[in-house]
Structure formats: structure tokens, C-alpha cells
Amino acid sequence: MVNETQQSCSASSSSRSDGGSSSGSESSKDNSRCSTPVLDADRHERLREKMRRRQDAGDRWFSLEFFPPRTANAAVNLISRFDRMGAGGPLFIDVTWHPAGDPGSDKETSSMIIANTAVNYCGLETILHMTCCNQTKDDITGHLQKAKRLGLKNIMALRGDPAGEEWEEEVDGFNHAVDLVKHIRNEFDDYFDICVAGYPTGHPEAESYEADLRYLKEKVFAGADFIITQLFFRPETFLKFMKDCQAIGITCPIIPGIFPIQGYHSLRQLVKLSKLEVPQEIKDVIEPIKDNDAAIRNYGVELAVSMCRELLDSGMVHGLHFYTLNREVATTEVLKRLGIWKEDPRRPLPWAVSAHPKRRVEDVRPIFWASRPKSYIYRTQEWDDFPNGRWGNSSSPAFGELKDYYLFYLKSKSPREELLKMWGEELTGEESVFEVFTCYITGEPNRNGYKVTCMPWNDDPLATETNLLKDQLEKVNRRGILTINSQPNINGKPSTDPIVGWGPSGGYVFQKAYLEFFTSSEIVTALLKVLKKYELRVNYHIVNVKGQNITNAPDLQPNAVTWGIFPGREIIQPTVVDPVSFLSWKDEAFALWIEQWAKLYEEESPSRMIIQYIHDNYYLVNLVDNDFPLENCLWQVVEDTFELLN
């Protein structure tokens, strides 16, 4: 009988009997009939669930620790490091708490703001460290509330270093990490996932190794979800520690902290702080090469790789936590050699998701911000709910205005001097602007020999997907169709396609061809005549800085331009051309001419006036070819326009 092979679907069987028309009208309000499909389980799980799932599946994973930077410039660099190292697929990152650096403030270098940026703008699962000694209950609660408000979901609860020699335990104060764990659970219930620190050789201040183990157990039983250990130099140190933990009843995940030695001084510094002793066999290797940074780093990588291999091979370890010291090379090297750096070209959605819990359901965005996702997240940060499934006929999308072009997480990675080299120290006319666009597309150096690797509308080199359109783009940019966004049409490629694929495997992805550019009013006049021929096939929006808007979009409805069909799921349509939000984007797109480009030059200078002229007189145009199964007609539209002009 089949009954025996059944996996009974109890959730549905029980809800089945909910029927009855009298209760129907009441409960229908509660139905989340417009709810999100779970396209990507990762976005819906808590960190401890992710960890458990990875462990159950036998997956190996890693995490990365960073400290907050000292300067605003260093913050800009750290954020782009987050983006680069995030590509390797860490399960989470963590940001340390520096009591001396005003860690809970709104400064761009504070622990709180760096963690906020990692979660919201880089889409990384993030643990914020927090120390409790020498702090009032109110301060701590305030920090935790702020963290929650910013979308942070995980706290590493630490005691911190007591200030001064005179420190004494306060009655009812926060004397130990366990007090902080209890406080978080008391005040915030189960909201946060809590991590605590473990000391494989015992805490330096502990009475004994055994006493420290008992104290660790106390922290776990007070509500901690997992443990990250202090660094250690020998794998057997960790494995013994882990067995000892298990022996006294600690069953939560214990993640070894890995410190790839990266230099002589940083090692000495760390050893001093952590009061650890470097084993003689390591000292013996290092001392003779202490002035050769490269040699030490190579040795550190070797050592870390062999230790990590031993840990993973023991079968007791599934995840590795790396003390990066905010550096990329050594850790990345170790991860790549271990084979756990997973640069997965497949994306859950075509755009970079944010990890804020309230954005969990978000699965559709206007295409305009495709190259400026952080700006989009910034401008929608005040939204209470996010579009899910469908963008809809949003008559007032209420985007926040973008005034703060210099917010560190929105800022160009390149300094002014570099931008000037790329975009021209001195412009001689609109044609020199055309040249900059063309060089960005082709990747060829400009007339002064510099490659143009970013533009005001895109801080990164051309996307692989856009490369598919390179020849066509080059041709039109040369003639003053200054493209800032585009995608080819796609008629059902596998969702695993390395260039255009996204979403779970087994699906098919589709796109309508899209082209967005600035151009002169002369070209727009000709374009509009040409578009009459394509009236039924091409949707267009043409707007200038003053908001004069020409469109053939029916009823101002959004046009889905990217969608995917997956097994057992509803259709996902992650990008749309939305006529209403285009007008918010237009403000930003035009302002970038001035904020990012014109302001590189002296006021009243000819270069600045050229950019100002373009800003004042050009139109921003977007075109969609609705006939995605046919050959993209947008190049023909542009071709026809140039022909009409000749």
C-alpha cells in the first residue's frame, strides 16, 4: 500500500478543515495570499538555523572578523572589501566593538555603523560585538535597541577589557559576559542570536581551565546560541577543548577562530593582547625571517591551511572563523586553498539583496538602480514594507531624496585625482564626454592613457552581461547616445547560466532588451519620429531635468523586464521599468552629472560648464523592446534615428 511510503503533509491536512463559509470571510483577511515565495531559504532563516542547516547537510563554511576603521576613507575601503570578500560566500561576518571609538554612535567609523552598512548595504549576515563592563544598563539597552532598529540580528556578547587596574566587580552590574547574555534574553527575548567567546586554553584571568569551561557552560545555558573561540596555534588544542566542552554538556556549535599569521608585528601585538604563548616551533620559523613580510605571510598561509585541514578532517568542525585583521590576501588565499571560498556566479536574484529583516520579502526593484543598489537601499530605507511579487501601480513610491552623495557607503572608491585622469582634466566639448563613455564601454585607455573603470552612474567596470552588447554600445556612445544601463533580451536560458542566470537551479530566466541613455534634444526629436514606427513594440520614457516627460506606457503601469520560471514556484519578476519611480531615478541620474563630475572642476571653468550644459539640456531616455523572443530591435531604433538625422 502506498500509505506506508507517504510523507504525510500534516500542515495542509490540518488547515484543510478550516473551511466553512462563515469563518471564510474573517480568515481571508489573514491569508497571506500575496506573500513572498521562499525563493531563497537563506533570506528567511536566522543565523543559528543557517548554521544548523549547513552542518546537517555536511557543508563546510567560513566567517570573517573585521574591526571598525579609524578614518572615513578607511571606511570606504572596508565597505568595498566587504563587497569583494562577500563574493566568496561567508556565512557571516562580525564587527568588533571598540569602546574607545564611540562604538554605538552614528559616526561612519563606529562599530554600529559599520555593522549596519554590512547588513543593509552589503547584504551580509553580520554579528555585532558588544562589551558590557564599565557600562550602564541603560547604555547597553540603548545600543541593543539601536542595533535592532538598524536590522542587526546577532550579537557577540563579551565582557570587554576592564578600564584601568582598579576595576572591581559591581554589585548588580555587568561584570561578566554572562550578565550581558542574560540581559539580552531578558530584554529582547529571542530576537537576537547570541554568540559568546570560548578560550581553548582557558581565559587568561580564569582560575583554571576547568573553571573557565564551567563559566562557558554558564554563558551557553544563559541563552547563547553558539561559541567562537579565541585563536590558537595547534589543532589539537581546539579538538581537546571541543571534547571537554561536550563532556560537560555544551552541545551548541563551537567555531574555531583561525588566525593566519600575516606579519611579525601583528602577531606580537595579538599575542600580547590575548596573553597567548606562541609555540616554539613557530617561533623557530618566524624569528629568522621576521623582516621578510612576504615570507612570513606565505608561512602563515601554509600553517593556517594545514591546521584548518586537520580540523575539518576531524569531522568535528564544519565552520571556520577567520581573524582577518581587515586584510584580504592571506585569508582569501587560505579559503581558496581549502576549497571553501565559493565564488558562486549564480545569484539568488539579479540584484544584490539587503540582509535587513524587513527587506526579507523584497523581490522586485526598478531596473534604474541596477548599478547603484546601495543608493536604492538608502532611498528606500524608511519604507515599512517592500514590494513582493509585483511592483504594482505605485502612484507615490515616496523615495527618499538623495542629498548625501558623499555618504561613505555610496561614495566612489576612486579619489578625485583618479577620477580626473579617467574623465578628463580638461573637457573641450560634448565630444570629449562622448569619448569618456566610449572608453568606459570598450575598456581601451583614453587619450591620456588611462582606463576608464568607473562612471558616475556605475562605480564598477562593465558587467559581464553588458559585455554581450559591447560592440553595439561602443558605436552608439561615440555618436552621443550616452548609455548608463542596458541588458540584452533573453528567451529562456537555464537559471544556472553563468552570465545571465539567477535563482534556484532547474529554472529558466527571461529578459526584455533594455537601453537607458542620456542624449541631446536634437537626437530625441529624431528618436520620437522613429519610435512611431515601433509604437506597439517598444515602450519608452523620455524625461529632462525639469521633469518634462514623454512616454507611451499604458496607464503608467510597470513593465517587467526580468523574470524567472522555477520548478514548483510562482513566477519571480525581480526587475521592472516603473514609470513613476523613473522620475525619482531621473533626479538622481541628472544630479550625478553635477555631484560626481562637474564638481571635479573649478567653478566657471569650461569643463564644468560643458557638464552643466549636458545636465541642463540633455534627456534621459529608456527603451524596452517587448518582443523578447525576437531579435532585439533597439539597435535598429537607434540606427534609424541616426539615419534620420543624416
Place this chain on the structure above:
Amino acid sequence: MVNETQQSCSASSSSRSDGGSSSGSESSKDNSRCSTPVLDADRHERLREKMRRRQDAGDRWFSLEFFPPRTANAAVNLISRFDRMGAGGPLFIDVTWHPAGDPGSDKETSSMIIANTAVNYCGLETILHMTCCNQTKDDITGHLQKAKRLGLKNIMALRGDPAGEEWEEEVDGFNHAVDLVKHIRNEFDDYFDICVAGYPTGHPEAESYEADLRYLKEKVFAGADFIITQLFFRPETFLKFMKDCQAIGITCPIIPGIFPIQGYHSLRQLVKLSKLEVPQEIKDVIEPIKDNDAAIRNYGVELAVSMCRELLDSGMVHGLHFYTLNREVATTEVLKRLGIWKEDPRRPLPWAVSAHPKRRVEDVRPIFWASRPKSYIYRTQEWDDFPNGRWGNSSSPAFGELKDYYLFYLKSKSPREELLKMWGEELTGEESVFEVFTCYITGEPNRNGYKVTCMPWNDDPLATETNLLKDQLEKVNRRGILTINSQPNINGKPSTDPIVGWGPSGGYVFQKAYLEFFTSSEIVTALLKVLKKYELRVNYHIVNVKGQNITNAPDLQPNAVTWGIFPGREIIQPTVVDPVSFLSWKDEAFALWIEQWAKLYEEESPSRMIIQYIHDNYYLVNLVDNDFPLENCLWQVVEDTFELLN
């Protein structure tokens, strides 16, 4: 300059400045970011707007008048007439008000319930007539409230015939239609579209033609939106009337009432009631042939066609209103000859929409009710909101239970005797049931020479689309895979495709292959083994009457199986396989074995016991092939299952 050719998009330009992050969070709640796309303007417009749009576009249209039936059986027939005549594309139908027939009651023959059925179950724009004389204000308000509750949006406001000779005007009472118009506007503001009657030769009780025109103007100025006229016999009568109306300032649409003469007696009856005089030239033709119904009807059709042509050719008339007398042939004939019967094979959505205003946004339904849309509407009538864009992960869809299998609008068109002829007076085993299913698929007569034109799960012959699968379906039904629903896979056919197309032109429609059937537990056991091979490709749900449920659907998410991509719009996915609502459908699908089939036979009879056995022991199975671009694999799945059994 392009500025001059611009159609400025003022709605968006003004909303553009709504930005600002402080107001953002407040207004984002109001954003209908999940709202419906306007796929079909018709569903969102009021009747007067539709009329205006058709007139502006130079379209010609028609409408149909019916009266409520006397018996429940006649009601069943009238509903299927609504479905058939609805296929010709009337702009609206109207249902007369019979004071003697308890018109506002819940009887299946009341004006109110017939109009309700037309709107909700047949999806027709409907005007309910209402008379006011001899009624209290409270009665009238009660009727109007009920009409509104049922989703009726249009009222034809009439005085009605005073009861008895003695009738006198009441002070402050409802003495004239204008009183009803005013009352509706006072009590219901602009909710209803109001129609009033016009008399091309003057109301028989009016002082004079001119006085009647002035009275008509009063009705219009009191709030009527348009006028339908009493019947007339000569086009010039109407055209003069229309000019006279315009001359005194009546500017609303005036729709001529057309009465195709269908028989001698019905003409005499109508003339007597309306106190009209039949012109001599018509009498001269009719009197000699008064006993020849066919001849009179032919003449009536000729006469109506030539009158309608003259009216339309005048350029003053855009719509024609037909007094059908609840008959189909003559009116349909006239409409076809005029070329305004528009049997458009294209549908706005793949399923029949309801015209209730609260269902306006509905654009996705589970596939299970594809052949029983009226039952689906009935079981969801208490819902306050309808799925729009996405079905979602509805953990409690709260379908009303279907107990009333004999509600007149859900009932089979065929009487018991016919059903017995089709489905077998006497069943000899499960194989005789297989035969019935097979005959329904093939269209061949059964062993007693009767064609099987309906089944308990489908009251109509096989859909054209299902015909595409006929050979395969026949093969599997013969062997006990008793199919009740299926669709082929489609990989991007034009939305105008006559068989599988739907939605506006210029789009592309897609489908995943679907197959739903009852089958024995023996076959299910084999099927489950086979499905292991197709685990990643085929989603399945297998359930028996007790609710034992076997599925591989991820997280009980719905699977979109029909979708369309249209120019300038978001994706429309009108049908899904929803795991949760499948369990509500299962109750109905199993119950139909008993309610519609088993109960045809005596209790304890072998035939009844056979059906009861199937009901108790078979499984209901649905299969989706997710790889829509490839050849449908579901036939192979079934083939493999039979092979395994051999």
C-alpha cells in the same frame, strides 16, 4: 523642439516631488505596490465609462434584456443562456423587476437573484430594473442595499405600473421614476450607474410628447446616466426623438430599444402592455402569416436588421438594446447579421471572470476549478480580498464548503434521465466507469449509442485546448487513469492564438503541462516509484478522500502553470497549482462522484456501490511538468507506470 510634441505626464510629475525620507515611511504604507495591473480596462470601468469609451472609439455595441424565469428549471436554462449569449460580447444585460414575483427576495427566480447570478457567476455587466410605485422608502432602500451587497452596480429606475385603477399620487411618496433617481443619488451618492426609460412616442400617460420630453430631462438632471428607450417600429421615430432630446439639453447617451418580432402573440401582448400602435405596413405583412411562426420570425429578423442598420448608419447611434423575451435565436441572428456579435475567442484571462466589483483585482486562481468556475466563485464569495498577482503561500485559504451541489447556478444543464443515458443505466464494474471517461474524451457514442457530453467535473464538452491532448488522454483513460483536468505545455505562443491565447494582443503566453486524474491505489504505488526518476522535473500531489497526502512541492508553495508576458506590463500568472487549496478542491472533486453520479442510482444498487468504491479507494493525483520548453514528459510518466505494472 521636442517639448511641443510632448504629452506631459502630469500625474507622475506632481507625485515626483512627494519624496523626502521623512514622509517616506508614512506614505509607503499607502503605496499599492502590490496592486493589480490594469490588464483589462473593462474590469475597472463603470458602465457609463465603458459606454463613453466605446462611443469615443467609434465602436458599435449591443445589450440584452431578460426577465426573471418562473421556475427553478427555467432559471437553470436562463443561466446557460446568459453564458451562451454572453459569448457574443454584450456591453451589459438587464433583468426586469417583477413586483408580482417577489423581485427582491432570495428565491432563485427573483429579479435580484437572477441579476446576482449574471454578475457574479456569468461575469456579465448587469443592470437591475427597479420600480418604485406602491413601495415604501424603507423597502426601496433595502432592495438597493441588497443589490449593492451582491455586487450590482447599475439600476434602471422605473415607476412601475400602479396597482389598480384607484392609484393616486402620494405626498412625499415615490410617484414617478424621478423620485427613485433622486432617492438613489441621495442615499447612495454616486455608487450606482442609473438608467432611465425614454419613450420615443411619449409615455402613454403623458399629457403630451413635449411634456414627456421635459419629464425625461428632469430624470436625467436628477442624476440618470443614460437612457434606454421603449421599443418602436420605425427608425425615424427614434431619430426624431433623439434630436428632440438634444434640442432641450439632454446630452447623455440614449440607447434605442430594439424588439425583433418573434411571433404573432408575443407582439400583440407587448403592444397591449406598452400601448403602442403597430404600423399598418407591418400589420399588412404579419396578419396573413400569423400562424407561421418561422415566417414571422424571419420577417422580424429582416425588419430589425434593416431598422438597426438605418440607426447605425445615421451616425447618431452606437449601441442597440435588445428586448430578447428570454429567447436566443432571433436576437443572435440579428446581431450576427449586423456584424456586432463578437464571438472573440480571445479571453482577458484563461478563466471566466466575475463582474463583482470586489473581484476586480482578482487575477490568479488555482487550476483545479478550471471547469467549475461558478463553484469556485461560490466557495470564495465571502472573501474580502482576492489574490492579485500572486497566489502566495496561503496557509488557510478558507474556502467555503460546498454542500449545496444543487444550487441552480451550479447545477448540471442535463436532467437525470440524460445523465443516466450518458453515464450508464447500470454499471458492471470499474471498467464501465473507465469507458464513460473514455467516451467523454473521444466524443464517440457509448455502447448504448449516446454521446457523453458532460461529466460530474465538467458540465461542458471537452475544451478545444484539451482536444490537443485527445489521443493521449484516450489511451490513459482506457487503462484507469481517469482524467478530469489537463493542459498542454506552451512555450511562448502569441497571446492572440485562437486556441490557447488570452490577454491583450502583442503578448506571449506560456503553460506548464498539467494532468489531473483519479486512479486506483495500485496505480499510485507504481506511479510513485516512477516519479522518483522525475523528482526534479515533475511536481506531484496525490491525495485520497481521507486527506492522506503525498507531495514533493517545496514548502507547500504554489506553482504557476499559466502565465503571460505583455507589452508594458508586469507578468500575469492567472493559474497556479496550489498545494493547500488542492485539499479544498479534493473534497469537492471526491464529493462529485457521490452527489452527481452515485445518487443517480438506487441505494445499495451495484452501480451505486461501484461509484462508492471508487470514491472511497481511489486517489486524486495532479502532475506538473516544470520543463515547459521541452516535450511534455507526463505521458512518459504514465507510460512508465503502466510498464512497471505489467
